Each structure stands twice: as structure tokens, then as C-alpha cells.
Amino acid sequence: MLLGSGELGKEFVIAAKRMGQYVIAVDSYNDAPAQQVADTREVINMLDGDALSSIVAKHQPDIIVPEIEAIRTERFYDFEKQGVQVVPSARAANFTMNRKAIRDLAAKELGLRTANYRYATTFNELQAAVIEVGIPCVVKPLMSSSGKGQSTIKSEADIEKAWNYSQSGKRGDIAEVIVEAFVNFNTEITLLTVTQKIGETLFCPPIGHRQERGDYQESWQPANISTAHLNEAQEIAAKVTKALTGSGLWGVEFFLADEGVYFSELSPRPHDTGMVTLAGTQNLNEFELHLRAVLGLPIPQITLEKNGASAVVLATQAGTNPSYTGIENVLKEKQTEVRVFGKPTTRPYRRMAIVLVHDSLHSNVDEVKEKAMRLAKEIVVSCEA
Secondary structure, eight states, X not given: OEEOOSXXXXXXXXXXXXXXXXXXXXESSTTOGGGGTSSEEEEOOTTOHXXXXXXXXXXXXXXXXXXXXXXXXXXXXXXHHTTOEESSOXXXXXXXXXXXXXXXXXIIISOOOOOOEEEESSHHHHXXXXXHHOSSXXXXXXXXXXXXXXXXXXXXXXXXXXXXXXXXXXXXXXXXXXXEEOOOOSEEEXXXXXXXXXXXXXXXXXXXXXXXXXXXXXXXXXXXXXXXXXXXXXXXXXXXXXXXXXXXXXXXXXXXXXXXXXXXXXXXXXXXXXXXXXXXXXXXXXXXXXXXXXXXXXXXXXXXXXXXXXXXXXXXXXXXXXXXXXXXXXXXXXXXXEEEOOOSEEOTTOEEEEEEEEEXXXXXXXHHHHHHHHHHTTOEEEEEO
């Protein structure tokens, strides 16, 4: 049972179907991307714990795979007691669905290097937190995804706007936000980390990415990172995933600064920046790795096969029945692919597709990235108002 059926879930379902799995795709709206390729579907509010328990009782899945944050994850403990495998584990899902739990685990329990941070549950508390952390700083809802509700405070005039935006972009009923000091970093990476039921923890080659509005715009693999920083990032990723327990693929995000590696965030599932692996950069893409780890199948090794990049195609307005122009121009280019997610509705800045570009390991990664960015701009999303 897949809880959340967006573009990441869709690719996971495709991987699962290739291994003969029966998949129930669940989302809050009908015809979500993963539902289009699953065996059956359910449409519920996953923040309704009783509704969630009802469909679990109805379908009696062997495995529950969460894809989003807005779920009553406390129910996962009950499901585990009933013998259902929760991916990666009920503990991991509960901690990582809430930025407060995962940040406190990283900073306080494990002693990892993180940005200075505070919490706030009201506008007045936010004002006080900003004073303590300092300006500039970043405000994020404790429960959100894809950058929704996230903003940067550059002056005192931004505080009220940041609070209002955080409340409009939060998922669920948790009003609390985290306020993070600005880290003077040189670059940021995602380190896809695979924990196995039997076997050692594995790491994919590091992925570089660029964000706007808290959401990724381009990613590329491999990222340029020193051996010392990579070793430090791998050590941190191994430590935090071990503490959370369970098997699966994790997207662990880091800031790389002169003084070392900062732990940023962690997702217990395939990561949006990891869609670059669909370009064939690895011997197994992130969705295939997640599936193998979930099913307890062996993963002998993860190897870098090509240089690659992904760039997002965004909608510009709200509407229905989206259509796409420019795809044929993009596909005229060699070593290029387009993946349309199949979302039935649009809204400004919603991810609707990606362009994937790959080249040999001897190529210039920056040039591959620039090509993906250029081609993504060729595709225009239109819709009915």
C-alpha cells in the first residue's frame, strides 16, 4: 500500500510492478500519478486516522510505503504490531514526518552539526525566535513538502509575511514552525542512502541540486565534493538512519561549508532530487533501490554509470487538463528524455514534468546540467482555467 501517489510514487509503482507486486495507491485526490499505474486505488484524507485504519483493514497489505508527510503516522505503530511492515519503520516515519523530531534527534541525541534553530507556534514566538537566531534566517512549517510554506526572512519586515506563508503552506494541523539560522554554505547535496535488512548500508554517488522557494529546480550527479566531505556525510547518514531503524532508501540532505558538513533534512523514501537517477546515472535508479531494500532483495553494489542532470518543468497557472508543447523539440536532442508526471490539475510552480539528460563519465557535469536547464524551458504547460 502506497500512501501518497505523486510522481515519486509513480516511479516506485513502476519498479514494484516489474517485480510482480500488487499495489494499492492512496492519495487525497483521484487519478494521482501513481494511481494511474497501480492495481487499485483509494482516495482518503490520510490525516484522518480512522479512514487510514479502515483502508488498511480493508486491503490488509503486507507492506505500507509512505510517500508524503501528511499522514497520521502514529497509526503506523499499531500497524506494525499487527504484523504489517512499515517502510522504513514506524519510528522512522514518525520522526521524519515532523521536522522537530528529526532535527532534535540529529542535534541533541546524535550531536550532529546543524544550523542554529528555534521553534515557534505563534507569530509572537516567531518574532522572539528570529531575534535569537538572527537575520537572515529560514522559516519552515514542521510538516510540509516540496518547499511549501518555506521562506527566508531578510529583514524584520519579512517576519509577518513568513508566518502567514508558513501557515498557508503547512500540511496537516500542526501550526509550529522551525526557524533556522542561515548557513554560509558553498553547496548543498543529497546523499541517497540505502539501509538493508541483510547487508551493509550503501551510498549512491552524491547529487548536487539547486532550490527555489524551497523546492528543487535542477539536480545533477555526481556532485563535486571533496573526499573528506563525502566521508563525513556518509558517516552522518549512516548514524542517523541507524538511529531511525528500518530498511529502504533515504534522501539525506547536507550543506557543505568551509568548516565541514551540516546535516539539513532527511526523507525516508526516494527523493525528488534523486529523479536524476532516472537518466541512467546509476546501475539501479533510486526507485529500484528502494524496492529491493523494502523487499529484502540483495543489492550487490551501486555504481556510477554516467553523468546526468534533471530539470523541472513547472506550471504557471491554476487549471485542469494540462497539455504540453515543446516536447518534440527537446527529444530531438541526443541523450535526452522527458517524463510527464500525469497530474490532472495545475497550479503556479507545480512540478509537472522533468527533462533528463545524460552523457559519459568523461563529460563535463556542468555542461550536462546547463543542457537540462535549457531544454526544460522549451516545454510549456497549458491548461483549462
